[in-house]
Amino acid sequence: MDTFEAGPLFDSLQNFREDVKEGGLGPNADLVERFARVIPEVRQDFEQATRFLLLYSRKSEATFNRFRNEIERFLIWSWSSPGKSVIQLKRADIENYINLCWSPPPAWINTQVVPRFVLVNGRRSANRDWRPFTFKVPKGQRKMAYERGQDINIDVKQYQIGQSTLLSIFTALNVFFKDLLLEEYAETNLIPITKKRCPYLIKQAGAVEVQRFSELQWNFILETATIMANSDPKFERHLFLIALLKTLYLRISELAIRLSPVTGDPEWIPVMEHFWTKDGYWYLKVFGKGRKASSVTVPDTLLPYIKRYREHLNVFGLPAQGEKMPIIGKIKGKGAMTARQLTRLVQEVFDTAVKRMQDEGFFDEANDLRNATTHWLRHTGASQDIDSRPLKHLADDLRHASMGTTDKIYIQSDLRERSESGKRRKV
Numbered sequence: 001m002d003t004f005e006a007g008p009l010f011d012s013l014q015n016f017r018e019d020v021k022e023g024g025l026g027p028n029a030d031l032v033e034r035f036a037r038v039i040p041e042v043r044q045d046f047e048q049a050t051r052f053l054l055l056y057s058r059k060s061e062a063t064f065n066r067f068r069n070e071i072e073r074f075l076i077w078s079w080s081s082p083g084k085s086v087i088q089l090k091r092a093d094i095e096n097y098i099n100l101c102w103s104p105p106p107a108w109i110n111t112q113v114v115p116r117f118v119l120v121n122g123r124r125s126a127n128r129d130w131r132p133f134t135f136k137v138p139k140g141q142r143k144m145a146y147e148r149g150q151d152i153n154i155d156v157k158q159y160q161i162g163q164s165t166l167l168s169i170f171t172a173l174n175v176f177f178k179d180l181l182l183e184e185y186a187e188t189n190l191i192p193i194t195k196k197r198c199p200y201l202i203k204q205a206g207a208v209e210v211q212r213f214s215e216l217q218w219n220f221i222l223e224t225a226t227i228m229a230n231s232d233p234k235f236e237r238h239l240f241l242i243a244l245l246k247t248l249y250l251r252i253s254e255l256a257i258r259l260s261p262v263t264g265d266p267e268w269i270p271v272m273e274h275f276w277t278k279d280g281y282w283y284l285k286v287f288g289k290g291r292k293a294s295s296v297t298v299p300d301t302l303l304p305y306i307k308r309y310r311e312h313l314n315v316f317g318l319p320a321q322g323e324k325m326p327i328i329g330k331i332k333g334k335g336a337m338t339a340r341q342l343t344r345l346v347q348e349v350f351d352t353a354v355k356r357m358q359d360e361g362f363f364d365e366a367n368d369l370r371n372a373t374t375h376w377l378r379h380t381g382a383s384q385d386i387d388s389r390p391l392k393h394l395a396d397d398l399r400h401a402s403m404g405t406t407d408k409i410y411i412q413s414d415l416r417e418r419s420e421s422g423k424r425r426k427v
Contacts, residue, residue, distance in 0.1 A: 015117070027125055045085050
């Protein structure tokens, strides 16, 4: 497979739905028909995959994207490499596909994220630069190269997927084939047995270490956000956002406007009245993962940050019922911010903290901070609180389905403390 002679099959969720409504193949017609001339079942494969993706697009755009990427790649490989319909594949074929995913041919790898489809003469056409795999340079490496004015040399031969990605591939294909069985299109599901015998999957002894900040890094981040807010009021949002994410173990999406995956209209906007109080205790109502609404306890130490931010907005005191003001609104215009916009605010604080740490000589800690994401704040808050709170209470505030999940992530996985005690051993 020295060349890649196919292209994307499914567009963004909005365009995908429009293509389905129109009853055609959309911009995919030429590619699908090209394969169908050799493998007649291709048209049915595509129809089944379209129906499957339409079903899962009802959950969320993220779910659609996840399944689209995996199913699309699988279809392209099945039609172009063994030259079979997905229902004709044998176990050896599936194993060959996993081999390809584990170490893809260079021709199937892109070195940057590109649009799947582009406009040509007013019509959507497959982007010739698109590839099924993308080699993403680590965030910290990109930032360091940019700061030094250096080019990033990428050797696609070094690309290899991780364990979590491999598990996602098996999960998506397993769900897909289960659906094909229910539709009586496929007669067997070979994914479970292929997964069981996969030589690349590593069974973890214990849990994987969560990515979180050291005490030094967190102190620098909070101090940096405070200094920024003290020097310029436009950074008050940054400080408030950092404090909320870490202290309440929030996901960035839980503070962002959420749009309906069906209509595109707002279905949840985090507003000030979602802070509520009872018997002297404060809570925040959030619309979280799995489309579930729940309440997180708000500690007294966070109340000064809430008051400070509200004073910046010329609204005094703590939130009250009926306040429809977004918890974190836009600087220009009205309304709540998207997750992408909120992420940019957090990143500004991280970048400034990195600079301060370098100036003070903490180069290793600063380099580690370059790779941080907003989710590190959630993990940091929970990791710091695990020893001071009952496990059940922490699990509830994290919105975990069971205490076992909390235990696995935040107790058994604390390699940092184990390493600290381990390095003092004597020979």
